[in-house]
Amino acid sequence: xxxxxxxxxxxxxxxxxRKVNMQLEAGESVGLLGPNGAGKSxxxxxxxxxxxxxxxxxxxxxxxxxxxxxxxxxxxGVVPQExxxxxxxxxxxxxxxFGRIYGLKGQxxxxxxxxxxxxxxxxxxxNDIVKTFSGGMKRRLNIGAALLHNPSILxxxxxxxxxxxxxxAYILDTVKQLVEEGMTLLYTSxxxxxxxxxxxxxxxxxxxxxxAYGTKETLKSLVSDNQTIELKAHILSQKFxxxxxxxxxxxNIRKEDEILLxxxxxxxxxxxxxxxxxxxxxxxxxxAIVKVPSLEDVFLHLTGRALRx
Amino acid sequence: MKGIxxxxxxxxxxxxxxxxxxxxxxxxxxxxxSGGVGSSITLLVATDDTxxxxxxxxxLQHEDDYSITVLSEAELQEVMKEKRDKIGLQLxxxxxxxxxxxxxxVVRMLSLEVVTIYNELAFQEQIITNAGExxxxxxxxxxxxxxxxxxxxxxxxxxxxxxxxxALQSLFGFMLYFVFYTxxxxxxxxxxxxxxxxxxxLKLASISRFQLYFGHLSFSYLIGxxxxxxxxxxxxxxxxxxxxxxxxxVVVISSVYVLLVMAFSLFIIxxxxxxxxxxxxxSLLAVAFAMIGGAYWPLEIVQSEGxxxxxxxxPIYYGMEALKRVTIYGETLGGVFSYICMMILLAILLxxxxxxxxxxxTERYHSSE
Numbered sequence: 001x002x003x004x005x006x007x008x009x010x011x012x013x014x015x016x017x018r019k020v021n022m023q024l025e026a027g028e029s030v031g032l033l034g035p036n037g038a039g040k041s042x043x044x045x046x047x048x049x050x051x052x053x054x055x056x057x058x059x060x061x062x063x064x065x066x067x068x069x070x071x072x073x074x075x076x077g078v079v080p081q082e083x084x085x086x087x088x089x090x091x092x093x094x095x096x097x098f099g100r101i102y103g104l105k106g107q108x109x110x111x112x113x114x115x116x117x118x119x120x121x122x123x124x125x126x127n128d129i130v131k132t133f134s135g136g137m138k139r140r141l142n143i144g145a146a147l148l149h150n151p152s153i154l155x156x157x158x159x160x161x162x163x164x165x166x167x168x169a170y171i172l173d174t175v176k177q178l179v180e181e182g183m184t185l186l187y188t189s190x191x192x193x194x195x196x197x198x199x200x201x202x203x204x205x206x207x208x209x210x211x212a213y214g215t216k217e218t219l220k221s222l223v224s225d226n227q228t229i230e231l232k233a234h235i236l237s238q239k240f241x242x243x244x245x246x247x248x249x250x251x252n253i254r255k256e257d258e259i260l261l262x263x264x265x266x267x268x269x270x271x272x273x274x275x276x277x278x279x280x281x282x283x284x285x286x287x288a289i290v291k292v293p294s295l296e297d298v299f300l301h302l303t304g305r306a307l308r309x
Numbered sequence: 310m311k312g313i314x315x316x317x318x319x320x321x322x323x324x325x326x327x328x329x330x331x332x333x334x335x336x337x338x339x340x341x342x343s344g345g346v347g348s349s350i351t352l353l354v355a356t357d358d359t360x361x362x363x364x365x366x367x368x369l370q371h372e373d374d375y376s377i378t379v380l381s382e383a384e385l386q387e388v389m390k391e392k393r394d395k396i397g398l399q400l401x402x403x404x405x406x407x408x409x410x411x412x413x414x415v416v417r418m419l420s421l422e423v424v425t426i427y428n429e430l431a432f433q434e435q436i437i438t439n440a441g442e443x444x445x446x447x448x449x450x451x452x453x454x455x456x457x458x459x460x461x462x463x464x465x466x467x468x469x470x471x472x473x474x475x476a477l478q479s480l481f482g483f484m485l486y487f488v489f490y491t492x493x494x495x496x497x498x499x500x501x502x503x504x505x506x507x508x509x510x511l512k513l514a515s516i517s518r519f520q521l522y523f524g525h526l527s528f529s530y531l532i533g534x535x536x537x538x539x540x541x542x543x544x545x546x547x548x549x550x551x552x553x554x555x556x557x558x559v560v561v562i563s564s565v566y567v568l569l570v571m572a573f574s575l576f577i578i579x580x581x582x583x584x585x586x587x588x589x590x591x592s593l594l595a596v597a598f599a600m601i602g603g604a605y606w607p608l609e610i611v612q613s614e615g616x617x618x619x620x621x622x623x624p625i626y627y628g629m630e631a632l633k634r635v636t637i638y639g640e641t642l643g644g645v646f647s648y649i650c651m652m653i654l655l656a657i658l659l660x661x662x663x664x665x666x667x668x669x670x671t672e673r674y675h676s677s678e
Contacts, residue, residue, distance in 0.1 A: 050509055068665070073515050084506030086316060088323040097319075100310045101514040129323070 031199030077151030136167020381506030482604035579666035
């Protein structure tokens, strides 16, 4: 178990991280969500023993990482935000290099390299020089280099920045597979949909502080338990609106710019009823969108700013 | 550390151009600007065909310092009339004449050398005449075992004498200048590894900071040293440049100079953020240091007091002075001890400052997330 207790980091006059408390249980996938400059990378650097906190402590299986980083380092794989690879070497040479650094050698090194190449889908390109790779391939190899020594906990810092949607999907699938295989994951991103897809528990960070944490559902409930249905029709008659109000007495129904907005609790499934009422009132619905709160809304609700501002 | 060396070697294998081009450029510049020949003094010698003059000629031919062309007396007179930049030497039984237009330090040393040979041969002849060949062998043996006195040849106020050897000036100058680039480009890998996150990856694999710095710096040091040694060996043993018997001293000083340049490059990369910034600074400084350090021209011809005062900040100055002193001036390593010490002390200081600043920069990388 990896635990951060009251982590605090100050660089000269700038307070990068303030009083961060986090916990990762074995096999858990945890997201760290926040905009650029929120302090995510500094937190990760402290958690992975790269930098010392100004105050507070990191514990790995109840042993202080500040005092004894070796135990954590053996079990830890880190995928940095940068492409931490030698561009002049081939994919295989890079993996061999990082494998050797972790003490792998001989047949074990060869086997492990092949396994990783297969996992990240680069077996066919293993002898190609990294600088000839696309952004997505480099990102995949960047992940592969962190998996060579078979870590039990993986920290990923924005692993999909600046790549095409296809490579992004491939990487997310790979990570999902790792989580399913039991890997403990700490995933940082400012893409809330990635965090939503991969993580059971989410910490939201802003301006150096954890501002909220919990499961997706818990966090979303901070905004609202309601859903909003947006309806567009050829003619939205007053009669139709009244019929809806009669059928859904607890719903908030209002019209904005020729769109009918119906807000009601999420546990109701009203679409079939709405379409039936529309048919009865000779209203042709041209579009219906059901909106539930997203993590973006949660962030907006908590900070008053959008995640990608 | 083995892993770092391996990665650097693989990188070098893929991108050997820097090492090759810097070595080739040193060779080309030094060779062309030194006139394309070794630095032995070309002597045109004529003898009167007596036993003594022929023996003197034979002894001179064994000296590395001279490249000798033997002519008849008439030919020598004729050539010296036309080619006034040559040094002519007319050897006779009891005396000799140096035919030269301008008196110089080289001519004075040549005269001293010839006189010494005449005296030694006369002494040998006297012994043989009076006591026989076997006695001379006995004397020669005892002299070799226990010299009764030591003759040291030196000019008055040695430090004030300006000696110039164009071949060595070009060789040392360009060698010290170009190796600056080779080493700094190699040291820049530290900056690049830190920027790309490879440094952190290695730290997470429990490689200590000492191992990381030592791995990178020792590799850069070795590459720089290999380049210098290649050039020194090539000029000494293939081109035949005269190093005045100071070959091994040149090797020792070069190895200390490489350490200083490596430390200086480390210091520079600790002041900048990117490899391109460091490349620009190093290019500017290398040229400036070569100028004020006496790589392009001997500092003895520089008149500006201001420029001369700046020489102390140039690593090239220490290397250049030490190399010239152990070769052209015939000094021992002890004689250039102050330069060697200065280079080592500066290197230690710059390494300590460089690493401290780089470590602080690592913290700043995290803070600029």
